[in-house]
Amino acid sequence: MSLWLNIKRVARYGLIGFIRNGFVSLAAISIMTLTLFVISGLMIFGSALNATLVQLTQKVDVKVYFTTNSTDAEITDVQKMLESLPEVASVSFMSRDDALAQFRERHKNDQLTIQALDELKDNPLGASLEVRAKQTSQYEAIAKFLSTQQSSGTIAGSSIDKVNFYQNKTAIDRLTNIIDTTRRLGTIVSIIMGLASLLIAFNTIRLAIYTSRDEIGVMNIVGASRWYVRGPFMITGILYGFVSGLIVLILLYPITLYISAPLQRFLGTFNAFAYYAGSFPIIFFVIMASGIALGALSSYLAVRRYLHT
Amino acid sequence: MIHYDKVTKVYNGGQHAVEDITLSIEPGEFVFIVGHSGAGKTTLLKMLFAEVIPTSGLVYFNSRSINDLSNSELLKMRRNIGTIFQDFRLLPTKTIYENIAFALEVAGKGDDDIKADVPHVLELVGLADKMWSFPLELSGGEQQRVAIARAIVNQPAVLIADEPTGNLDPINTHDVVEILKKINNLGTTVLLATHNRSIVDSVGKRVVTMDQGRLIRDDREGKYTL
Ligand SMILES: Nc1ncnc2c1ncn2[C@@H]1O[C@H](COP(=O)(O)OP(=O)(O)O)[C@@H](O)[C@H]1O
Ligand SMILES: [Mg+2]
Numbered sequence: 001m002s003l004w005l006n007i008k009r010v011a012r013y014g015l016i017g018f019i020r021n022g023f024v025s026l027a028a029i030s031i032m033t034l035t036l037f038v039i040s041g042l043m044i045f046g047s048a049l050n051a052t053l054v055q056l057t058q059k060v061d062v063k064v065y066f067t068t069n070s071t072d073a074e075i076t077d078v079q080k081m082l083e084s085l086p087e088v089a090s091v092s093f094m095s096r097d098d099a100l101a102q103f104r105e106r107h108k109n110d111q112l113t114i115q116a117l118d119e120l121k122d123n124p125l126g127a128s129l130e131v132r133a134k135q136t137s138q139y140e141a142i143a144k145f146l147s148t149q150q151s152s153g154t155i156a157g158s159s160i161d162k163v164n165f166y167q168n169k170t171a172i173d174r175l176t177n178i179i180d181t182t183r184r185l186g187t188i189v190s191i192i193m194g195l196a197s198l199l200i201a202f203n204t205i206r207l208a209i210y211t212s213r214d215e216i217g218v219m220n221i222v223g224a225s226r227w228y229v230r231g232p233f234m235i236t237g238i239l240y241g242f243v244s245g246l247i248v249l250i251l252l253y254p255i256t257l258y259i260s261a262p263l264q265r266f267l268g269t270f271n272a273f274a275y276y277a278g279s280f281p282i283i284f285f286v287i288m289a290s291g292i293a294l295g296a297l298s299s300y301l302a303v304r305r306y307l308h309t
Numbered sequence: 310m311i312h313y314d315k316v317t318k319v320y321n322g323g324q325h326a327v328e329d330i331t332l333s334i335e336p337g338e339f340v341f342i343v344g345h346s347g348a349g350k351t352t353l354l355k356m357l358f359a360e361v362i363p364t365s366g367l368v369y370f371n372s373r374s375i376n377d378l379s380n381s382e383l384l385k386m387r388r389n390i391g392t393i394f395q396d397f398r399l400l401p402t403k404t405i406y407e408n409i410a411f412a413l414e415v416a417g418k419g420d421d422d423i424k425a426d427v428p429h430v431l432e433l434v435g436l437a438d439k440m441w442s443f444p445l446e447l448s449g450g451e452q453q454r455v456a457i458a459r460a461i462v463n464q465p466a467v468l469i470a471d472e473p474t475g476n477l478d479p480i481n482t483h484d485v486v487e488i489l490k491k492i493n494n495l496g497t498t499v500l501l502a503t504h505n506r507s508i509v510d511s512v513g514k515r516v517v518t519m520d521q522g523r524l525i526r527d528d529r530e531g532k533y534t535l
Contacts, residue, residue, distance in 0.1 A: 009414055020402050218398045221358065222459070223387035224415040308360075 010228065014235020024208045025240065031204040032244035032294065035197040036287050040248055042190045043283060044256070044272055048263070049186050051270040053179050060172055062139050063164045064129040064146060068096065068122070070159035077156035078149070079129055085145065087138035092130045099125040126161055136176040139165055198294060205237055205298035209306075216306040230303045237299030241291030248287055252276055310336045310498065311357065311467065316366035318352050318522075326352040328522035329366070334500070336466070339493045341509050342502040343533055344519035350502035353519070354469050357500075358390050359383055371466075388416045391460030391468040391497075395475035397452040399444040399459075405431070406440045409459045416463045430458045434488055450481025457488055461497065468492060470501045474508065482508060509533040 018025050064082075066075055075093070082091045094102075100123050107113045117124075133139050143165035149157035165172075209216075212233070219229045256276040263272050276283065311334040318327040327349045334340055342350045355361040356368050359375050368375045370386060378386060399408050406427055413423045431437045434454040436447075444452055453473060460468055470489060474482040486508050493499045503509065509516060509532065516531030517524060526534065 005419070017402065212402075214398070215400050215402070218400060219411070219415075221360065221387065221392055221398070222412050222415055223384045224411075225381075225384055228415060 006228065006231075010231035011235055013232035014239065017232055017236045018239045021208070021236075024211065025236075028204050028208050028240045029244050029247075032201050032240050032291060033247050035201040035294070036244050036248040036291055037251075038193055038197040039290055040252055040283060040287055042194060043286065044275060046186060046190060047275055047279070048267055048270040048272070049182065052267050053182065055269055056175065056179060057136055058132070060132075060136050060139065060168075060175060062131045062133075062142055062146075062168075064131065065161040065164070066126045066128065066159050067161045068124070068126045070127065074156045074159040075127055075129070078160065081149070081156070082129065082131055082142070082146075085142065087133050087135075087141055089132045089134045091132075094128045094130065096123050096125055096127050099128060136172055136179060139172055140169075201294055202298045202301075205240070205295065206302040209233055209299060209302035213306045216303060220308060226307055229307060230300060233299040233303050234296050237295030237297075238292050239295070241293070241295030242288070245288045245291035248291075249284060252283070310334060310371060311500075312369040313353070313356075314367045314369065316353075316356065316363045316368060318349075318356065318361060319364045325522050327356075327363075330519075330522075330524045332517065332524060332527070334498060336498055337493070337496055339490070339499045339512070339514040340501070341512070341514060341516045341531070341533075342500060342519060343504060343509060343516055343535065345504060345535065347521075348519040349522040350519055351471055352522075354471050354500060354502055357467075357469060358387050358392065388412075388463055389465050389467070391457075391463070391465040393453065393456045393460050393468070393470045393473045395472040397444070397449070397456045397476075399452060399455060401444055404441050404443055405436065405447070405455050408444065408455060409462050412459050412462055426462055430462045431455075433461075433491075434458045448481075449476050450478070450484060453477060453481070453485055454488065457485070457492075461492055465497065467498045467500065470499065472503055473501065474503065474505055486512065506533040 064078065066078075079091050079093060082088050103125060104114065104117070131142055133142055143163055146160065146163045146165075150160045150163070151157070216229055253276065256272040260271050260273040263270065311332075313330050313332040316327060316330045317325070319325050330353065342353060344350055352361055356363055357370065357375070359378070362376070370390075375383075375386070400411065403411065409427045409430060410423050413426060418426070428437055428440065431440060434457055436451060436454055436458065439447060439451065439455075444455065447455065453476075457468075457473075468489070473489070474485055477485060482505065489499055489501065490512065513530055516526070516528045516533065518526035518528075518531075518535065520535070528534075
C-alpha cells in the first residue's frame with residue numbers, strides 16, 4: 001500500500017467533502033472569514049496605534065540652552081557627549097541666529113516684543129541643542145546627566161545655561177503613562193479579541209464535524225486507520241482556511257482604501273492602505289497561516305473525539 | 310475459529326450485559342444469535358471486533374486473543390470481518406460506489422482492483438444500476454444490500470449481521486436473508502443476531518439463544534424457541 005496513493009485519496013475525499021457539504025462549508029467559511037477579519041483588523045489597529053504613539057513620542061524633547069558667550073567648540077563638546085549616551089536617539093543643533101529668526105517669526109504679530117528686541121544691540125538668545133530620547137521614560141536620565149555636567153565645572157559643562165526638562169517633567173511623565181497604558185491595553189484587547197474569534201471558529205468546525213460523527217464511527221468499524229479517517233476532514237478544514245484567507249486578503253484592498261482617509265484625519269500620519277500595500281507579504285502570511293493552521297488543527301481535534309481505535 | 314472463553318461484560322452503569330458465556334464457532338458455520346431485546350446479542354457481537362472490551366474472559370479470533378492485538382493488527386482484523394447493522398451505517402455523503410470503494414481503499418487495494426471489484430459485488434446484491442446514487446436516494450432494503458456488498462467486498466472470513474432485517478419489510482427481509490445464505494454457501498462464516506422468528510425457522514441452521522446475558526440454548530439445527 002503506497003503512501004502516495006493514500007495521500008491522493010485523502011486529498012480527493014477532503015475536496016469532495018468540501019464541495020458536497022456545501023452548506024456546512026459555507027457556514028464554516030463565513031465564520032472563519034470573520035475570524036480572519038478580526039485578526040487582520042487587530043494587525044491594522046496595532047500598527048496604527050504604534051504609529052500614533054511613535055508620533056506622540058517625537059513631540060517630546062529636552063532642550064539644552066547655552067549661554068550667549070559659549071563657543072562653537074564647547075557646544076560641539078556637549079553634543080558629542082550627548083550623542084554617545086545610549087538613551088539618546090538624536091541631537092540637533094540650533095544656532096543663535098536661527099533661534100532669533102524663529103523667535104521673530106513666532107512673535108511677528110506682537111509689536112511690543114519686537115520693538116523691545118530691536119532696541120537691544122546684541123542677540124539675547126543663546127544657541128541650543130534639541131535632544132530626543134529613544135523612549136520618553138529616558139528623558140530624566142538625560143537631564144540628570146546634563147545637570148551633573150553643568151555643576152562639574154568643566155568648560156563645556158559651564159557653558160550650559162539651562163535645561164528645560166524640569167519645567168516639562170509632569171507633562172512628559174503623564175505622556176509616558178498614557179503611552180504605556182495604551183500599549184498594554186491594546187495588547188490585552190488584541191489577545192482577548194483574537195482568542196475569542198479563534199474559539200468561535202474552532203467551535204464552528206467542531207460543529208461541522210459533529211454532523212459527521214456517525215460517519216467517523218463507520219469508518220472505524222470498516223478498519224480505516226486514524227489518518228485515513230482524519231485526513232480528509234483536515235484537508236476540508238485547510239480548504240476552509242484557505243478560501244477564507246483569500247476572501248479576507250482580497251476584501252482588505254477596497255476596505256483599507258476606503259477607511260484610509262477618515263482614519264488619517266483622526267490619527268494623523270497612519271495610512272491604512274499604505275500599510276496594507278507595504279506590509280502585504282506579512283499580512284498574507286499571517287492571515288493564510290492562521291486560517292490554514294486553524295482549519296487543520298480544529299479538524300484534527302474535533303475528529304479525535306470520535307476516533308476510538 | 311471464533312471462541313468466547315467465559316466472557317462477561319458489565320457496563321459502567323452496572324448492567325450485566327453478557328454473563329459468563331463460552332461459545333465456539335467453526336469456519337463456514339451459519340449461526341443465529343437469538344433473544345429478546347436487551348439479552349446481550351449486540352454486546353456479544355461487538356466484542357468480536359473490539360468495539361466492546363470484555364470485563365472478564367477472553368475472545369479469540371483465529372486462535373489469537375483479541376485483547377492482545379496491537380492497534381494495526383486490530384485494524385487488519387476488522388478488515389477481515391464484515392459488519393452489517395440494523396441502521397445500515399453507510400457513509401451518507403459518499404456515493405454507493407464510493408461507499409464500497411472506501412472499504413477496499415482501507416484494505417490497501419489499488420485503483421484498478423477497486424474499479425473491477427465494486428461493480429462485481431454490486432452485481433452480486435443486484436444493485437449495479439445504483440452505483441452513482443447516494444444512500445438516502447435508496448430504499449431501506451437497497452441500503453442494506455449496499456451495506457452487505459461493502460461488508461463482503463474484502464472477502465472477509467466472518468460476516469457479522471446485527472438485526473440486519475430489523476428495519477425491513479418481509480420482502481426485503483427475505484432478499485437479505487437469501488443473500489446472506491448465498492455468502493455463507495461461498496464459504497464465509499455468518500453470525501446473525503435477530504429476534505425475527507420466521508427467518509430463523511426458515512433457514513434451519515444453528516441457533517444460540519441468549520436471555521439476560523446468559524447462553525441458555527445452543528441447537529445444531531434449531532428453531533426459535535422463546
Ligand atoms: N453502552 C452501553 N452502556 C451501558 N449499558 C449498555 C450499553 N449497551 C448495552 N447496554 C445494556 O446491556 C444490555 C444488553 O444490551 P445489548 O447487547 O444491546 O442487547 P441486545 O442487542 O440483545 O438487545 C441491555 O440491558 C442494555 O441496556
Ligand atoms: Mg442489539
